[in-house]
Amino acid sequence: MNDAEADGGPGDLERAVEATLFAATEPMSAAAISAHLGGANVAEALAALGAHYAGRGVHLVERGQRWHFQTAPDLAHLLRREREEPRRLSRAATECLAIVAYHEPVSRAEIEAIRGVQTARGTLDVLMEAGWVRVAGRREVPGRPVIYATTPEFLSHFGLASRRDLPGIDELRAAGLLDPVEDALEAVMAGVGATALEAASPTDPLGEAPMNSGHGVAEAEENA
Amino acid sequence: MNDAEADGGPGDLERAVEATLFAATEPMSAAAISAHLGGANVAEALAALGAHYAGRGVHLVERGQRWHFQTAPDLAHLLRREREEPRRLSRAATECLAIVAYHEPVSRAEIEAIRGVQTARGTLDVLMEAGWVRVAGRREVPGRPVIYATTPEFLSHFGLASRRDLPGIDELRAAGLLDPVEDALEAVMAGVGATALEAASPTDPLGEAPMNSGHGVAEAEENA
Amino acid sequence: MTADNSDPLFSAADDGWDMPAAAPPVALYLELDGWEGPLDLLLDLARRQKVDLRRISILDLVDQYLAYIDEAVELRLELAADYLVMAAWLAYLKSALLLPREEQEDPSPEELALRLQLRLQRLAAMREAAARLMARDRLGRDVFARGAPEGLRVDRHHVWQCDLFALMRAYGEVKLRTQPVVHMVRERLVMTLDAALARVSAMLGVTRDWVELRSFLPKPEGDTWADPRLQRSALASSFVAALELARLGKAELAQEEVYGPLLLRRGAS
Numbered sequence: 196m197n198d199a200e201a202d203g204g205p206g207d208l209e210r211a212v213e214a215t216l217f218a219a220t221e222p223m224s225a226a227a228i229s230a231h232l233g234g235a236n237v238a239e240a241l242a243a244l245g246a247h248y249a250g251r252g253v254h255l256v257e258r259g260q261r262w263h264f265q266t267a268p269d270l271a272h273l274l275r276r277e278r279e280e281p282r283r284l285s286r287a288a289t290e291c292l293a294i295v296a297y298h299e300p301v302s303r304a305e306i307e308a309i310r311g312v313q314t315a316r317g318t319l320d321v322l323m324e325a326g327w328v329r330v331a332g333r334r335e336v337p338g339r340p341v342i343y344a345t346t347p348e349f350l351s352h353f354g355l356a357s358r359r360d361l362p363g364i365d366e367l368r369a370a371g372l373l374d375p376v377e378d379a380l381e382a383v384m385a386g387v388g389a390t391a392l393e394a395a396s397p398t399d400p401l402g403e404a405p406m407n408s409g410h411g412v413a414e415a416e417e418n419a
Numbered sequence: 420m421n422d423a424e425a426d427g428g429p430g431d432l433e434r435a436v437e438a439t440l441f442a443a444t445e446p447m448s449a450a451a452i453s454a455h456l457g458g459a460n461v462a463e464a465l466a467a468l469g470a471h472y473a474g475r476g477v478h479l480v481e482r483g484q485r486w487h488f489q490t491a492p493d494l495a496h497l498l499r500r501e502r503e504e505p506r507r508l509s510r511a512a513t514e515c516l517a518i519v520a521y522h523e524p525v526s527r528a529e530i531e532a533i534r535g536v537q538t539a540r541g542t543l544d545v546l547m548e549a550g551w552v553r554v555a556g557r558r559e560v561p562g563r564p565v566i567y568a569t570t571p572e573f574l575s576h577f578g579l580a581s582r583r584d585l586p587g588i589d590e591l592r593a594a595g596l597l598d599p600v601e602d603a604l605e606a607v608m609a610g611v612g613a614t615a616l617e618a619a620s621p622t623d624p625l626g627e628a629p630m631n632s633g634h635g636v637a638e639a640e641e642n643a
Numbered sequence: 644m645t646a647d648n649s650d651p652l653f654s655a656a657d658d659g660w661d662m663p664a665a666a667p668p669v670a671l672y673l674e675l676d677g678w679e680g681p682l683d684l685l686l687d688l689a690r691r692q693k694v695d696l697r698r699i700s701i702l703d704l705v706d707q708y709l710a711y712i713d714e715a716v717e718l719r720l721e722l723a724a725d726y727l728v729m730a731a732w733l734a735y736l737k738s739a740l741l742l743p744r745e746e747q748e749d750p751s752p753e754e755l756a757l758r759l760q761l762r763l764q765r766l767a768a769m770r771e772a773a774a775r776l777m778a779r780d781r782l783g784r785d786v787f788a789r790g791a792p793e794g795l796r797v798d799r800h801h802v803w804q805c806d807l808f809a810l811m812r813a814y815g816e817v818k819l820r821t822q823p824v825v826h827m828v829r830e831r832l833v834m835t836l837d838a839a840l841a842r843v844s845a846m847l848g849v850t851r852d853w854v855e856l857r858s859f860l861p862k863p864e865g866d867t868w869a870d871p872r873l874q875r876s877a878l879a880s881s882f883v884a885a886l887e888l889a890r891l892g893k894a895e896l897a898q899e900e901v902y903g904p905l906l907l908r909r910g911a912s
Contacts, residue, residue: 438787441787441789441790442787442788442789442790443790443791444790444791445790445791487791488789489793490793497795498793498794498795498796499795499796499797499798500795500796500797500798501797501798501799501800502797502798502799502800503800503801503802504799504800504801504802505801505802505804506801506802506803506804507803507804507805508803508804508805508809510813512805513805513809513810513813514813514814514816514817516805516810516813517810517811517813517814517817518814518817520810520814521814533817533821534817534820534821535817535820535821545803548801548803549801549803551803576805577805577806577807577810578807579807586811588818591811591814591815591818594811
């Protein structure tokens with residue numbers, strides 16, 4: 196083992212972690228890998244493996260604190276299967292998923308408030324069936340509505356190490372676009388005082404931030 | 420790509436072959452890989468990959484001219500681990516074991532007769548899995564029932580030199596293990612109450628009963 | 644940014660609103676199923692203005708929406724109720740925005756307009772986020788997990804635990820549970836009715852004063868009478884005996900109040 200390491204080859208533990216993750220059918224947490232390998236500390240081995248595979252056709256990635264190997268994204272054009280995308284989501288479902296991901300935990304009523312339209316029961320069911328959304332308990336307010344959150348599978352599927360990696364989430368939060376309308380309204384009204392007209396003027400704090408989101412919207416439109 | 424190869428990193432084709440084989444659901448021939456990658460000549464890439472993975476936890480292997488990744492043979496034990504979990508013997512199994520120990524060899528029907536409760540087949544299986552009970556032949560009576568006895572492992576686990584070391588009935592009684600609940604209750608009542616109770620039961624017939632069963636056990640022990 | 648106007652939110656559309664020229668209305672207006680409700684339609688109309696949602700003219704947006712609904716009605720398309728409700732609300736909002744400010748009510752039309760604007764921003768933000776999410780390298784579409792993982796198996800193997808004391812206790816429990824149980828009805832000390840009759844009538848013979856029934860009972864000092872069950876039996880039997888003697892006219896019974904002491908004396912005859 197020492198010889199191998201001296202040569203720059205992998206050590207025994209690194210080889211064991213590599214073999215374990217190759218063989219696993221599901222992503223594994225560091226704790227699960229460690230348990231499988233008799234309690235070894237696998238953090239270093241994971242880091243070494245990550246570095247080793249960085250330039251290869253297969254990458255080691257961490258998604259929601261679970262590790263797995265997957266093919267390199269730049270090879271997608273070679274590997275993409277001919278058949279249709281396995282799950283083609285409706286626009287309603289993709290919007291719903293985005294709202295759950297960016298606002299979680301969130302109730303159905305809150306989703307509907309943002310979308311301005313009733314959400315068919317089937318929409319959330321599709322997301323739960325896909326394994327991307329789960330019921331995350333109930334909110335302790337009158338009526339005790341069910342609240343929803345995303346799953347580790349959601350992070351794996353969309354290639355996110357954590358929810359912090361959600362595209363644009365920092366900008367959206369800074370712009371107050373993840374706050375409820377009531378809060379934003381209050382902030383605008385309080386910020387400027389008497390007239391709502393002034394509140395919407397470009398000099399107020401909210402007036403600055405939306406520049407970013409404005410650009411973002413334009414980009415999204417181009418992407419679409 | 421050329422730069423990467425100069426650095427010793429994998430070339431584009433090697434990466435593509437690596438990713439293709441990684442994602443494939445079954446072993447692929449060189450021709451199939453080539454077809455998948457637009458007709459490239461993959462022989463060199465396969466050789467380079469084979470060399471690269473030779474010292475790692477996963478190997479690239481060729482079987483019947485088809486290629487696939489496989490856990491390194493020296494790590495195959497990782498695919499199937501054994502874990503020992505300590506577990507307390509259930510009450511039913513403990514009773515069963517005690518009956519076998521005191522009355523061996525016994526048939527299942529005899530165990531049930533002594534326990535006064537039906538004994539699930541699984542209970543005896545557990546005792547045999549634990550290595551404490553074995554099948555000791557069949558009794559030469561109609562139906563030829565299987566009879567059970569304890570094993571040497573049973574004696575060593577319980578720290579007994581032989582079955583003669585099992586505590587006798589008198590010792591059990593001395594340890595309070597044969598005090599019926601009713602007797603204890605009566606004793607309390609008598610302590611509180613008056614002459615009436617004494618008058619009613621000058622000699623408690625219940626007091627006699629354990630004697631009889633005590634004899635029974637003693638006999639069983641002698642027979643064994 | 645347009646600094647020319649003190650009222651960028653509600654100013655007339657002088658900042659690049661080219662929608663009527665750019666998008667021929669007919670293609671747009673013939674289709675209603677394409678929108679998921681009025682907010683969705685409003686957002687689409689707002690985007691056609693190609694300006695930052697922060698600086699959109701709500702008044703123009705309202706005009707566009709109302710024009711859209713008018714045209715749809717002219718084409719005799721069936722309009723969902725929520726589109727019409729939104730149209731009515733926007734018409735109200737428009738009229739309120741055009742009224743002199745002194746006559747405004749609470750909440751002010753500006754606040755209502757701002758609220759609408761904020762909602763459109765939030766919907767637009769989520770729509771954009773959804774598009775960016777869907778465009779990521781997705782597992783099973785762009786990147787792939789191992790096609791044929793060997794799988795990991797853990798075979799659990801029990802190590803059974805039991806000690807000698809547990810074994811002994813279990814055997815003791817079996818023995819106790821299965822030993823024959825003998826049920827015996829104990830002899831109870833009672834005063835029979837005959838005994839009570841004899842005792843009460845004997846005691847009545849001596850006096851004609853009223854005597855409480857309880858005083859006919861044997862005194863508890865005697866060793867066997869200590870049993871309270873025997874005393875209860877004696878009381879019951881003596882009571883029945885008293886009733887019987889009264890029936891035969893050999894005794895008189897009196898009770899001055901309900902649950903009061905029961906008094907007894909020899910009959911007059």
